[in-house]
Amino acid sequence: MTPTEDSVPAHTATPSDSEVVRIIAADGSVQPSAAAEPYLALVESLTDDELEGFYRDMVLIRAFDRQATNLQRQGQLALWPPSLGQEAAQVGSARAARAQDHLFPSYREHVVARIRGVDPIDIIRVMRGLTHGGWDPTDPRNGNTHIYTLVLGSQTLHATGLAMGLVFDGRCGTGDPERDEAVIVYYGDGASSQGDVHEAMVFAGSFRTPEVFFLQNNQWAISVPVATQSRSPLYKRGAGYGMPSIPVDGNDVIASYAVTKVALDEARSGAGPRAIEAMTYRMGAHTTSDDPTKYRTSDEERSWALRDPIDRMRAFLRGRGASDAFFADVDAEGEVVAEDARIRTTQLGGIPTEMMFDHVYSEPHPLVEQERQWFAEYEASFGEDS
Secondary structure (H helix, E strand, O other), X not given: OOOOOOOOOOOOOOOOOOOOEOOEOOOOOEOOOHHHHHHHHHHHOOOHHHHHHHHHHHHHHHHHHHHHHHHHHOOOOOOOOOOOOOHHHHHHHHHHOOOOOEEEOOOOOHHHHHHOOOOHHHHHHHXXXXXXXXXXXXXXXXXXXXXXXOOOOHHHHHHHHHHHHHHHOXXXXXXXXXXXXXXXXXXXXXXXXXXXXXXXHHHHHHHOOOEEEEEEEOOEEOOEEHHHHOOOOHHHHXXXXXXXXXEEEOOOXXXXXXXXXXXXXXXXXXXXXXXXXXXXXXXXXXXXXXXHHHOXXXXXXXHHHOOOHHHHHHHHXXXXXXXXXXXXXXXXXXXXXXXXXXXXXXXXXXXXXXXXHOOOOOOOOHHHHHHHHHHXXXXXXXXXXX
C-alpha cells in the first residue's frame, strides 16, 4: 500500500513536556515536571549559597560575553561566538562536575572554562588570533579543562579517547567517588550530525567509558533548524549506542545541574556513558560573522526571550527571599568583569611574526630554522622607515 500524507506518522525534533526534566518554570515558580521526580531529593539539598552562586555565574559570564561581542565589533577580535541564552545549561553542568573530572568544550562554553579556573582572557587570546590553544589543559589551575575545538564534533573523539584511557588505567569504577574520574564533552545540535560524534559514541558504548555527552540543542546549526537535522528528538540517538539519555530544560540551571550530577556520578562509578540533551536557545548570532535575521523570525526570538535563563533564576531567587542588595552586588560585579575584559584585551597587542616558526615540529628542524633566518633578513631589508 502506498502511504498517504495522513498515514505517515508525525515526527518532531522536540521532546514532549513529559519527557523533559524541569524544576523551575519560565516565570521562576517551582513546577517540577514528571520526569524530574528522581532528582527532587538532590535539588532540595542545594543550599542558598549554591543557588545564588548559579545565578552569579550566569550574570558574570553574560557581562563578559557582551563585552567580548562589543570588542569584536570594534576590531579587537577576529571572531566571537556568543553564549547568550545558553548560560544555564553550561553553569549547571559545569558545577556538577568534580575537581578530578575532565571537561571538553566546543567553542562557546565560556562559563564552563571560567568556572573551572581558566582565565577568560585566554579565550580572548584564541579569538584574537594570538594562540592556537589558549591555555594548558595540564596546568592544575585550569581544572582539567581541555582547549576549545572549532572543528565541529572532533572534541567528542578526544573526550572518548581520554575516557577510554581512564578505563584502561583503572581510574574509574573503583567505588571511590572522591578519586574516580569522569569526562564530560560539550557539543551542539549541528555537531550532532557529524560523523565524529557518532564514532565517539560507538567507542564510548563499546568500552563503557565514564563519559557524559552533553548536547546543547540551541535550535539552530548556524542557519539550519534542528527539525531539518532530525526527524526525532536528538536525545534518542544515545539509546542507539546503548547509553541512557535524558532531555533537560537547558534554560533551567537547577535541572541542568541535577541531571548532569547524576549522570556523571553514574558514569564515574563504572555504569558506562550517558547522554544529555539540554533544550536551550542561541539568543545571539552563531558567531559575530553571522546574521540570524536572515533565517530566524522576531516572533521566535521573542518567545525564547520569555524563557531567558537569568530572568528565570532571578525570579526564583526573589521568591526564596533573595535581597535587592544581592542582585545589585552581582550586577556591579558583572560590570567589573566586563571592564576587566575590555582593559586587558586592549593591552594584549599583536603576535610576533617569528612565532609562526614555533612548534612546527616537536624538535628543532634545520629547514624551519633556515626559513626563520630568511624571514628575519627579509624583514630587516625594509629598514626602519618602511
